Structure formats: structure tokens, C-alpha cells
Amino acid sequence: LSDPEILLKFKSSLTNVSSLENWENNSMPPCNGHRANWAGVLCYNGNIWGLQLESMGLSGTIDVNTLTGLSNLRTLSFMNNSFNGPIPELNKLNALKSIYLSKNNFSGDIPGNAFAGMIWLKKLHLSQNLFTGAIPASLATLPKLLVLKLDGNRFSGQIPDFKQNGLQKVDLSNNELEGSIPASLNRMNASMFSGNKGLCGVPLKTCDSSAAPNSNSKEPSIWIIVVLFIFGVFILLAILAVILINHRRGRQPTLSVEAPASNLGTKAGFKEEEHASPGFSQQLGNGKKAETVKLSFVRDDRERFDLPDLLKASAEILGSGSFGSSYKAALSGGPVMVVKRYKEMNNFGKEEFQEHMKRIGRLRHNNLLPLVAYYYRKEEKLLVTDFVKKGSLAVHLHGHQSLGQPVLDWPTRLKIVKGVAKGLAYLYKELPSLIAPHGHLKSSNVLLNESFEPLLTDYGLIPVINQESAQELMVAYKSPEYVQHGRITKKTDVWGLGVLILEILTGKFPANFLQKGKGSDQDDLAIWVKSVVGDQEMMSTDVEVFDKDMGATRNSTDGESMLQLLKIGLSCCEVDVEKRLDLKDAVERIEELKLKGGIDDDFYSLVAIEEDKK
Numbered sequence: 296l297s298d299p300e301i302l303l304k305f306k307s308s309l310t311n312v313s314s315l316e317n318w319e320n321n322s323m324p325p326c327n328g329h330r331a332n333w334a335g336v337l338c339y340n341g342n343i344w345g346l347q348l349e350s351m352g353l354s355g356t357i358d359v360n361t362l363t364g365l366s367n368l369r370t371l372s373f374m375n376n377s378f379n380g381p382i383p384e385l386n387k388l389n390a391l392k393s394i395y396l397s398k399n400n401f402s403g404d405i406p407g408n409a410f411a412g413m414i415w416l417k418k419l420h421l422s423q424n425l426f427t428g429a430i431p432a433s434l435a436t437l438p439k440l441l442v443l444k445l446d447g448n449r450f451s452g453q454i455p456d457f458k459q460n461g462l463q464k465v466d467l468s469n470n471e472l473e474g475s476i477p478a479s480l481n482r483m484n485a486s487m488f489s490g491n492k493g494l495c496g497v498p499l500k501t502c503d504s505s506a507a508p509n510s511n512s513k514e515p516s517i518w519i520i521v522v523l524f525i526f527g528v529f530i531l532l533a534i535l536a537v538i539l540i541n542h543r544r545g546r547q548p549t550l551s552v553e554a555p556a557s558n559l560g561t562k563a564g565f566k567e568e569e570h571a572s573p574g575f576s577q578q579l580g581n582g583k584k585a586e587t588v589k590l591s592f593v594r595d596d597r598e599r600f601d602l603p604d605l606l607k608a609s610a611e612i613l614g615s616g617s618f619g620s621s622y623k624a625a626l627s628g629g630p631v632m633v634v635k636r637y638k639e640m641n642n643f644g645k646e647e648f649q650e651h652m653k654r655i656g657r658l659r660h661n662n663l664l665p666l667v668a669y670y671y672r673k674e675e676k677l678l679v680t681d682f683v684k685k686g687s688l689a690v691h692l693h694g695h696q697s698l699g700q701p702v703l704d705w706p707t708r709l710k711i712v713k714g715v716a717k718g719l720a721y722l723y724k725e726l727p728s729l730i731a732p733h734g735h736l737k738s739s740n741v742l743l744n745e746s747f748e749p750l751l752t753d754y755g756l757i758p759v760i761n762q763e764s765a766q767e768l769m770v771a772y773k774s775p776e777y778v779q780h781g782r783i784t785k786k787t788d789v790w791g792l793g794v795l796i797l798e799i800l801t802g803k804f805p806a807n808f809l810q811k812g813k814g815s816d817q818d819d820l821a822i823w824v825k826s827v828v829g830d831q832e833m834m835s836t837d838v839e840v841f842d843k844d845m846g847a848t849r850n851s852t853d854g855e856s857m858l859q860l861l862k863i864g865l866s867c868c869e870v871d872v873e874k875r876l877d878l879k880d881a882v883e884r885i886e887e888l889k890l891k892g893g894i895d896d897d898f899y900s901l902v903a904i905e906e907d908k909k
């Protein structure tokens with residue numbers, strides 16, 4: 296369906312729609328550039344990014360399924376209308392940044408998972424409705440939530456333990472909540488909790504521990520005893536069952552790994568083929584008779600495990616890059632690790648290799664994925680790191696459709712560039728003897744943590760990669776200076792940073808990495824950007840290279856910062872090394888870039904502003 300068709304279908308499930316009479320198929324399109332022709336529609340670049348249908352007397356059904364067709368929709372407001380019934384299934388619109396449903400007659404319990412997966416949601420207003428039951432638990436883990444207004448409903452039970460540090464306003468006043476206020480909300484104003492008879496703890500009066508859930512405190516305690524008793528009986532039965540099963544099986548160990556694994560503490564290692572689960576271990580061991588295998592840990596602050604533990608774990612291949620393959624392996628009951636098996640590290644003696652791994656293991660920075668351990672055998676090298684759940688920047692920039700995830704917005708992209716720059720500056724400081732301290736900077740080697748902070752990986756490896764393969768495979772050796780003059784310089788990583796910046800701003804994949812081996816004179820992406828933007832001095836915020844998916848940038852600060860970053864990216868991609876920025880200058884210029892002030896980059900609901908004034 297086209298945008299107008301989607302809006303008309305959406306309108307057909309509403310009642311009392313006289314305010315939407317200019318929503319008509321044969322009239323003007325809903326958006327004309329940034330201007331809206333249809334009432335209550337918010338436009339950016341000809342796309343619908345918001346619906347602000349406030350104070351229109353609307354009722355009927357909010358047809359969320361139809362709205363899923365509007366791929367640029369980021370904000371929804373139905374404030375001050377007459378909608379009733381249960382809350383719509385808003386998490387089908389998981390790219391939304393703000394939702395305003397206050398001042399309607401929505402009612403009933405909200406399912407605990409109603410907001411699960413809404414990782415972009417910053418503002419949620421549900422004030423002054425008739426909602427009952429518990430505050431949905433999924434709200435407590437939304438990573439970007441800043442403002443939550445649930446006041447003036449009939450929410451009951453305890454307040455969930457909000458995990459976010461960034462919460463700015465949480466208004467829970469005038470509900471039927473009870474119990475103690477979680478520590479994460481202690482710094483809120485007391486008025487945010489007023490009108491709830493059962494709440495206690497900072498910033499309200501302290502909880503009286505003896506009489507806390509008081510008056511009818513006897514009843515719950517009896518129930519607790521009954522539940523504990525039943526639970527105890529279950530556990531006893533389970534233990535008996537396990538003993539019986541083991542008895543029946545006799546004394547043979549169920550897994551061949553178990554007996555020798557327990558000796559590991561005293562033995563120096565074990566024979567790989569005795570213990571490994573077939574797939575992963577066969578690939579690692581190559582079917583050859585293995586020597587003893589023991590992981591060397593490069594950090595003291597990490598829980599110890601050994602290669603057998605990883606081999607036992609069911610492994611999943613994450614991907615095969617130019618150097619080999621990466622496997623994800625979950626240790627039983629413990630952390631999830633990634634083991635990268637390098638094909639091209641065979642020319643180094645044990646001591647030389649160990650020395651370098653120790654050096655890498657000493658690095659500590661918020662924007663580096665730490666090396667945890669390594670394994671050295673003459674013909675086999677493995678590096679072990681933590682698994683990063685959100686995956687790589689490459690996946691977020693180029694694979695979001697398949698993941699069903701919203702694309703990265705501008706503030707997130709700027710945060711990633713700033714983090715990458717900081718990580719690089721640290722590598723330059725700590726590894727001054729390496730000509731290219733990273734050497735392999737590209738978007739699949741930038742992983743993203745839970746709050747989209749970038750973590751560089753695969754850094755500092757040039758000294759232990761076989762020279763011939765390095766020249767063929769590593770990003771540093773694809774730089775114009777290497778292709779033309781056969782040398783890399785202190786500014787080679789700056790070129791990698793420039794290509795990454797252009798990739799982040801344009802959303803386009805740098806074609807060079809697709810060609811194995813030597814690339815063209817300079818990166819195709821940089822050539823394309825230069826051909827579109829022309830003379831750097833003459834560039835304006837209207838240049839056509841920016842990824843449209845970065846989202847609304849109507850305000851001038853953001854547009855200006857994007858343009859500045861584009862200029863920095865191009866100056867980092869200068870073919871002439873003399874003219875290219877050095878790392879220090881590039882990092883300084885990146886650090887100066889500003890986001891628009893304030894807490895939000897979407898619209899401020901008119902009714903919400905009025906409410907906030909009260």
C-alpha cells in the first residue's frame with residue numbers, strides 16, 4: 296500500500312473523524328517535503344515520521360497492523376481523545392521513539408511484555424486513563440527510556456526495578472501502587488509518587504520493615520510458608536529422581552569428558568580428541584593428534600576456563616572472515632565467548648607470540664573489546680573474547696532489514712564515531728611502536744554493546760600476522776599509500792577511520808572490502824562521495840550523500856554536525872598522505888561535534904507541554 300492508502304485504511308477503523316476530513320486519496324499527497332498537507336501528519340523529506348492526532352474527539356480502534364506499513368514512523372500521539380478498551384499492541388511498531396496516549400479512556404491490565412523490544416522508545420505518556428494491574432515489567436529494561444508518565448491511572452502492585460540510569464522523569468502519582476520505591480528512582484521528586492497510599496522509601500517516608508506490607512500481614516506470611524513448603528518437597532523429589540537415575544546407569548560416566556575434565560586442575564592439559572564435541576573440536580583440531588591444549592589468560596580479572604570447556608560447549612559459527620572463522624561458544628552456566636581461529640599466524644615463535652598477546656592483554660579502554668585468552672600451538676592460533684550480543688556495526692548499517700530492526704539514528708551514529716575515535720587514540724598512545732596500531736579497522740570489527748557504545752576488535756595484530764597474507768587481507772594494506780608505494784604509515788589507520796565515517800554517514804558498503812587482495816587506487820566509497828559533494832568548501836547541508844535512514848534532522852545543529860563529520864571523513868580519506876589529517880587532529884575535530892541540545896530529537900506533544908507546565 297502507498298502512504299495515502301495506509302492512512303485512509305487507518306482512518307477507516309476510527310470513528311468521529313470529522314477533524315480528518317482532508318485525508319482524501321484524490322487530494323494532495325500527505326507530505327510535501329517537510330510540509331504536511333494532511334491534518335495531524337508530521338513530515339520529513341516527503342516521509343511520514345509522525346502522527347499527532349490530538350484533541351480531535353477520536354474514538355474507535357487504533358489499527359496498529361496497518362501503521363506498520365509506514366516505515367519512517369517514529370512518533371505517535373492520540374492524546375486527549377475518547378479511545379477506550381485495552382492498550383493497542385504498540386510493540387509491533389518497534390521503531391517508535393515516543394508514544395502519547397494520555398487523557399483517553401483506555402482500560403484494563405497491560406501485559407508485562409507489551410513494550411518488549413521497543414529499544415528506541417524514549418518517551419511514553421499513558422497518564423489519565425483507566426489502566427489497572429501491574430506496571431508492565433518490559434518498561435523497566437527499555438534502554439533509551441527517558442520519560443515515563445503513568446500518573447492518574449489505577450496501576451497496582453509494586454514498582455518494577457527500573458534498570459535505566461538515564462531516566463529523567465517517571466511520574467507514577469495517583470495510582471494504587473505499594474511497596475518500596477526501587478533505588479533507581481530514589482532521585483525523583485516526591486510528587487512523582489504522591490497519591491499512592493502504599494508506597495514508601497526515598498523520596499517518601501522510610502518503609503517500616505516490621506509492618507511493611509502490614510495490616511493484613513498474617514495472610515501473606517502463611518502463604519509464603521505454604522509455597523516454601525511445596526517448593527521444598529519438589530526439590531527433594533528432584534534430588535531423589537537424579538540419584539535414582541544415576542544409580543540405574545551404574546558407574547560409567549555419561550559423558551567421556553566428565554572424568555578427565557575434573558583432573559584438569561592438576562594436569563597440565565588434556566588430549567583434545569578425547570573430550571571435544573564433534574563439530575567444533577574437529578574443526579579446531581583438524582582431526583590431527585593434538586598436543587596438550589591449555590588456554591593462556593592475559594588478564595587477572597577474568598574467570599578461568601579451559602579449551603575443553605569451550606570445546607564441550609555447543610558452538611555456532613558466527614562467520615568466516617579473511618583470516619579464518621569465529622565461533623560462539625556458551626560455557627555451561629557461565630559467560631558466552633567468541634573463539635576466533637586465525638589461519639595466518641604461523642610464522643611466529645611461541646615466545647614472540649606470547650609477548651605480543653600479553654601486550655594486547657594489558658590494554659584497557661571502554662571502546663576496546665578486551666582479549667581474554669589465547670591458545671598457541673605451532674599450527675593453530677585461537678584468540679578468545681567475550682561475545683557481544685548486539686553484533687557488529689556492519690550488521691546494523693547493512694543488515695537491519697533482515698533483522699527487522701530499526702536503523703541507527705544520527706545521535707547513535709555520532710556516538711559510535713566518537714567512541715571509535717577514542718578507541719583509536721588510545722591504541723596510538725599505548726602501541727606507539729606499531730605503524731598501524733589498529734591495522735584492520737572496518738565495520739565488522741566494530742561491535743556494539745547494549746547502549747550502542749562501540750567496541751573495537753581485531754586490533755594490534757599486524758606484528759603476528761604472516762606478512763604475505765597481511766598484505767593481501769588486512770585493511771591497512773588496502774590504503775592508497777600501500778597500493779601505490781608499497782608502504783603503510785602512521786596515517787594509515789586514519790584512512791580506515793575516514794572510510795568508516797563515510798560508510799556510517801552514507802549507509803553504503805565500502806566496495807573495496809568485497810574485493811579480496813589489492814584494491815583500486817583509493818576506496819570506491821570515497822571516490823563516490825567526492826564526486827557527489829564536489830568541492831569541500833562549497834558543500835552545504837543539502838548534499839545528497841547522507842543515509843536517509845538516519846532520521847529527522849530538521850534542526851540546524853544536527854545538519855551542521857553531519858556536514859562537519861562528512862568533511863572530516865573526506866579529509867581522513869585524502870590519498871596524499873601529507874595532506875591527510877593525522878589521528879590527533881581527526882580525533883579532536885570529531886570530539887568537537889555536537890548534538891542538538893535537549894533531551895529529544897522528536898516532536899514535543901502540544902498536550903504534553905501543557906501537562907508539563909502544571
Ligand SMILES: Nc1ncnc2c1ncn2[C@@H]1O[C@H](COP(=O)(O)OP(=O)(O)OP(=O)(O)O)[C@@H](O)[C@H]1O
Nearest residue numbers: 613614615616617618620621633681682683687739
Ligand atoms: N566478540 C564478538 N561478538 C559478536 N560478534 C562477533 C564477535 N567477533 C566477531 N563477531 C562477528 O562475527 C563475524 C565474523 O567475524 P570475523 O572476525 O571472523 O570476520 P570479519 O570481521 O568479518 O573479517 P576478518 O577476518 O577480516 O576480521 C563478523 O560479523 C563479526 O562482526
